[in-house]
Amino acid sequence: MSKRSSILAAAFAVLSSTSASAAPTIELKGLQPSQYMQRRDRQPDVSSELATLSVDQRLRAVTDDDAVAFAADSAYPTTLKDEQRAQIRRRERQAVKVGALVSLVDVDDPRVDAAFIAAIDDIDPVVAQRAAERFGDRDSAAVVPALAKLASSSERSIDVRSGALAGLGRHRDQAALTALLSVLTTTTSPELQVAGLHAVELLGSRWAFEARRQEKLGASLRQQAVAAVSRVKFVGEAEERRVVTVARLR
Amino acid sequence: MRSRLRPVLHHVLLAAVAALPLTGCVDDDLVGDTGGEGAPTAALTVSVASGQAPLAVVLDARESTAFLDDDVLQFAFDVDGDGEFEEDTDDVGRFAATYAEGGTFNPAVRVRGSDGRFDIAEATVVVEVANPPRTADIDVDSDNDGTISPLDETVEDARAAAFLANVDDDNGDGQRDRDTGEVDDDDVAEVIVRRVTGLGGGRVRVAVTPTIARERTVLWQGEKILSDDTVDGGVIDGAGDNDVALRLEAKTGRTADWDGTVTITVTVEADGAVSTDVVTMRAAPVLFPSNLQKPKRLFVMDVASGRDNNRALLSAFAALPAGVELYTTDDDQYFFDRWMQDNWEVGTQLVPTKSGVKEMITALQLERSYGGQGLDAFVPNEWLGADRGFFYPAGDESSHNYGGNLEVSPPTSADPFGRMIYGGGTSTLSGSRNVDTMNDNQVGFLNAQELQAPAIEVSSEWLAVGHVDEWFQVVPDLSPDEGGRNFKIAIASPALARDVLVDLREAGQGDAVIFAGRDASYTVDQVLDAEEFNALNEAAQQRIDEQQAIFIDRLGLSVDDFRPVPVLFDEIDSGLVAAFNPGIQNLVTVGDRVFAPDPEGPVIDGVDVWQAATLQSLQDTDLDVVFVDVFESYHELLGEAHCGTNLEREAPTTAWWTVEQ
Numbered sequence: 001m002s003k004r005s006s007i008l009a010a011a012f013a014v015l016s017s018t019s020a021s022a023a024p025t026i027e028l029k030g031l032q033p034s035q036y037m038q039r040r041d042r043q044p045d046v047s048s049e050l051a052t053l054s055v056d057q058r059l060r061a062v063t064d065d066d067a068v069a070f071a072a073d074s075a076y077p078t079t080l081k082d083e084q085r086a087q088i089r090r091r092e093r094q095a096v097k098v099g100a101l102v103s104l105v106d107v108d109d110p111r112v113d114a115a116f117i118a119a120i121d122d123i124d125p126v127v128a129q130r131a132a133e134r135f136g137d138r139d140s141a142a143v144v145p146a147l148a149k150l151a152s153s154s155e156r157s158i159d160v161r162s163g164a165l166a167g168l169g170r171h172r173d174q175a176a177l178t179a180l181l182s183v184l185t186t187t188t189s190p191e192l193q194v195a196g197l198h199a200v201e202l203l204g205s206r207w208a209f210e211a212r213r214q215e216k217l218g219a220s221l222r223q224q225a226v227a228a229v230s231r232v233k234f235v236g237e238a239e240e241r242r243v244v245t246v247a248r249l250r
Numbered sequence: 251m252r253s254r255l256r257p258v259l260h261h262v263l264l265a266a267v268a269a270l271p272l273t274g275c276v277d278d279d280l281v282g283d284t285g286g287e288g289a290p291t292a293a294l295t296v297s298v299a300s301g302q303a304p305l306a307v308v309l310d311a312r313e314s315t316a317f318l319d320d321d322v323l324q325f326a327f328d329v330d331g332d333g334e335f336e337e338d339t340d341d342v343g344r345f346a347a348t349y350a351e352g353g354t355f356n357p358a359v360r361v362r363g364s365d366g367r368f369d370i371a372e373a374t375v376v377v378e379v380a381n382p383p384r385t386a387d388i389d390v391d392s393d394n395d396g397t398i399s400p401l402d403e404t405v406e407d408a409r410a411a412a413f414l415a416n417v418d419d420d421n422g423d424g425q426r427d428r429d430t431g432e433v434d435d436d437d438v439a440e441v442i443v444r445r446v447t448g449l450g451g452g453r454v455r456v457a458v459t460p461t462i463a464r465e466r467t468v469l470w471q472g473e474k475i476l477s478d479d480t481v482d483g484g485v486i487d488g489a490g491d492n493d494v495a496l497r498l499e500a501k502t503g504r505t506a507d508w509d510g511t512v513t514i515t516v517t518v519e520a521d522g523a524v525s526t527d528v529v530t531m532r533a534a535p536v537l538f539p540s541n542l543q544k545p546k547r548l549f550v551m552d553v554a555s556g557r558d559n560n561r562a563l564l565s566a567f568a569a570l571p572a573g574v575e576l577y578t579t580d581d582d583q584y585f586f587d588r589w590m591q592d593n594w595e596v597g598t599q600l601v602p603t604k605s606g607v608k609e610m611i612t613a614l615q616l617e618r619s620y621g622g623q624g625l626d627a628f629v630p631n632e633w634l635g636a637d638r639g640f641f642y643p644a645g646d647e648s649s650h651n652y653g654g655n656l657e658v659s660p661p662t663s664a665d666p667f668g669r670m671i672y673g674g675g676t677s678t679l680s681g682s683r684n685v686d687t688m689n690d691n692q693v694g695f696l697n698a699q700e701l702q703a704p705a706i707e708v709s710s711e712w713l714a715v716g717h718v719d720e721w722f723q724v725v726p727d728l729s730p731d732e733g734g735r736n737f738k739i740a741i742a743s744p745a746l747a748r749d750v751l752v753d754l755r756e757a758g759q760g761d762a763v764i765f766a767g768r769d770a771s772y773t774v775d776q777v778l779d780a781e782e783f784n785a786l787n788e789a790a791q792q793r794i795d796e797q798q799a800i801f802i803d804r805l806g807l808s809v810d811d812f813r814p815v816p817v818l819f820d821e822i823d824s825g826l827v828a829a830f831n832p833g834i835q836n837l838v839t840v841g842d843r844v845f846a847p848d849p850e851g852p853v854i855d856g857v858d859v860w861q862a863a864t865l866q867s868l869q870d871t872d873l874d875v876v877f878v879d880v881f882e883s884y885h886e887l888l889g890e891a892h893c894g895t896n897l898e899r900e901a902p903t904t905a906w907w908t909v910e911q
Contacts (some may be wrong), residue, residue: 003453019623030759037257037585037587038558038587038588038652038887038889039623039886039887040589040592040649040715040888040889041714041715041716041828041888043824045523045822045823045824046823047822047823062895075624077623079622079623080730095823095824098823098824099823102823121660129682129683130682130823130824130825133678133682134682134825135793135826137782158683159682162677162681162682162683163682163683165681166678166680166681166682166825167680169680170680170782170785172781172785191676191683193684194676194677194681195677195680195681195682196681198677198681198789199680199681200680201789201792202681202785202786202789204677205784205785205788205789206788207748207784207785207787207788208781208782208784208785208788210778211778211779211780211781211783211784211785212781216544218601220356244796248792
């Protein structure tokens with residue numbers, strides 16, 4: 001039984017990853033239906049396992065649909081309908097791409113930025129949304145411009161754009177806050193307003209800045225956020241959230 | 251509501267009564283001797299022996315003779331032949347009666363001598379009715395006292411008689427009895443159509459309305475189905491001979507599109523005249539128990555071997571409170587799908603009967619289909635049986651449909667059966683859009699039961715599995731403050747978990763180990779220094795606080811009704827979170843004992859600091875808290891103890907039919 005992946009487990013696993021040579025096809029235990037179907041969410045979660053592979057292999061898992069071996073049809077219940085099987089396949093592919101990106105967040109390699117930027121433009125909106133969110137965890141100058149552009153793009157879905165806002169919130173620096181507030185104070189989408197407010201709260205997280213031991217920076221960012229958010233007025237759920245956000249950040 | 255038919259007799263004293271002294275009369279209460287030596291001899295003739303109503307008949311007793319020639323006889327007539335001599339005519343030996351109703355009557359005269367001795371004579375009058383008012387009359391247990399009696403008629407316009415959805419399997423054929431096409435006397439409600447006197451060539455029909463009720467119920471006369479798909483309804487056999495007992499059952503219970511109400515109309519048609527009577531019945535709701543109700547059976551899968559076996563949990567369950575049965579399911583049979591909490595929610599249907607309240611334990615089979623390879627087969631294939639049935643509303647697939655995402659708040663004065671609580675919402679902890687909730691079919695079903703509705707939605711979409719039991723659970727409070735509630739809500743608290751760790755670090759214990767001995771373990775410092783981990787836990791605490799506020803507002807609770815237990819959350823690839831340490835609030839409540847996941851926190855001087863914080867938090871409940879190792883058996887698979895179990899509990903004692911709906 002594979003262990004569950006987690007943000008902590010992935011972070012520590014990456015430190016111990018080796019530079020194994022790229023295999024033609026990547027085999028992941030966590031993609032076996034007999035394994036992940038026993039999880040309560042019945043979803044594959046493979047970032048920890050991928051983190052033990054080489055950076056090259058992980059990059060391949062993001063960019064090459066054929067890099068990872070998926071289970072044969074016989075590994076699934078025979079009574080599944082075609083539609084169900086297709087949906088499972090889609091989720092497995094999402095899990096591989098996102099899991100690989102998660103495993104790469106802390107890798108200092110410009111190819112990783114490129115992989116994230118490609119992923120936030122993925123044809124699958126679930127991959128794009130989750131990639132955008134996790135891109136914010138990366139310590140790279142490429143993050144804020146890419147996420148700010150995505151968050152502002154009227155051509156992308158609300159869900160994907162909300163992922164970009166979340167990514168900015170997770171990035172937790174001055175540039176991210178500026179970009180986040182720019183979108184938040186100009187968008188007319190109530191969904192994006194709510195998402196943006198959540199992201200601002202996350203950006204200003206006291207616990208996060210304590211972990212970073214940068215409480216002063218946190219206080220400064222929160223102060224700026226309160227000033228900006230206090231100047232806007234939304235309606236409905238977004239306005240209710242705005243009041244909560246201001247109270248939380250003060 | 252019709253009026254009961256009673257014969258109406260018009261009596262006219264034919265002759266003027268002479269003003270004679272009454273000294274010779276004997277009070278009817280006095281007992282005299284009838285017949286024999288010294289008694290008069292009664293004789294009675296009728297002027298007309300038969301005819302159409304209204305029929306005027308002279309009852310003539312003047313041929314009666316006294317024992318002594320000079321004795322003056324006293325006459326009393328029983329016009330309708332019921333044994334009561336209601337017409338006392340003194341010494342007048344004739345009486346004129348009018349028979350307004352049809353039937354065969356045996357009028358009688360009592361002739362009494364002055365000494366009290368008397369004799370009785372009878373005659374026969376047959377009265378025919380050209381167009382008798384054949385009256386429709388249908389009775390059900392409208393007052394829900396378990397029997398059909400005259401009292402029911404007094405409330406039948408205002409009340410609905412309860413009946414069951416026949417979704418169990420009494421005959422053991424593996425199918426719900428509603429599907430067998432045979433009447434099932436165990437689970438049907440009686441409907442009585444009263445005999446229609448003088449029906450002759452007329453007919454009696456019974457119709458079930460509205461259309462959806464006709465589709466969802468079956469009304470039987472013997473083996474014959476009367477509730478066919480026509481508005482006119484079915485014709486009742488033998489309605490002119492005797493009262494006819496019909497039987498009603500539902501194929502489904504209350505649903506979003508049917509509130510369970512059935513109107514049954516009986517119609518008598520004879521000689522161009524029509525009479526109707528109407529009663530209302532209503533399918534019993536399915537009521538779901540809270541954790542406060544007494545446990546009866548505890549279900550758990552026996553995962554016998556492998557790294558993820560659940561020996562520890564089963565060992566703990568070896569010491570269940572008396573009277574609680576442990577029911578284990580086979581792991582191989584169900585493809586190791588150990589999430590016993592998720593495939594069903596156990597409830598109950600209750601109806602009053604002659605012998606007391608009948609219970610049909612009724613499960614809500616939840617939408618969790620995965621090709622039949624898992625516990626989705628458990629309820630229909632293994633659990634179904636006599637007085638054990640299920641409903642299956644179906645709907646779109648989402649883990650938000652599972653039983654772990656469905657809890658019941660304890661009864662309060664405002665909600666005597668508690669309220670259903672489920673999880674859903676629109677965003678991850680980061681604010682990224684994630685719209686997910688329980689499907690409409692299931693929520694509609696819950697709300698259709700009414701007594702525990704409207705169901706309350708709280709946020710759970712931020713969790714990887716998406717269940718409310720990932721952050722709260724109701725536990726009994728065995729020693730509440732005077733006037734206080736008899737429960738608390740154990741609620742996951744990242745703040746408490748973190749505070750304990752911060753205290754350790756400040757005490758120089760930053761290198762203390764969390765999950766010691768496990769494949770992945772962490773020091774206190776590592777956890778407190780993980781930026782995004784902490785950011786998300788702060789967001790988790792805020793999200794939980796918001797849900798607590800909803801509970802307080804919607805259920806009338808206070809902050810003191812909650813008991814925080816130390817639980818941190820960790821993000822998985824999907825951007826959602828699951829419990830980082832075994833989620834303590836995801837516990838199993840069995841009477842006065844709770845089996846809580848062992849949080850496996852740092853151990854200082856032999857004491858697990860998270861266990862200690864838990865015990866302190868729950869101390870005033872007087873619960874017996876048993877910590878159980880579920881780390882590899884459940885926790886690493888994104889579940890905990892509650893997720894792996896289910897419980898049948900005793901039915902509520904409050905009769906739902908007495909509660910306004």
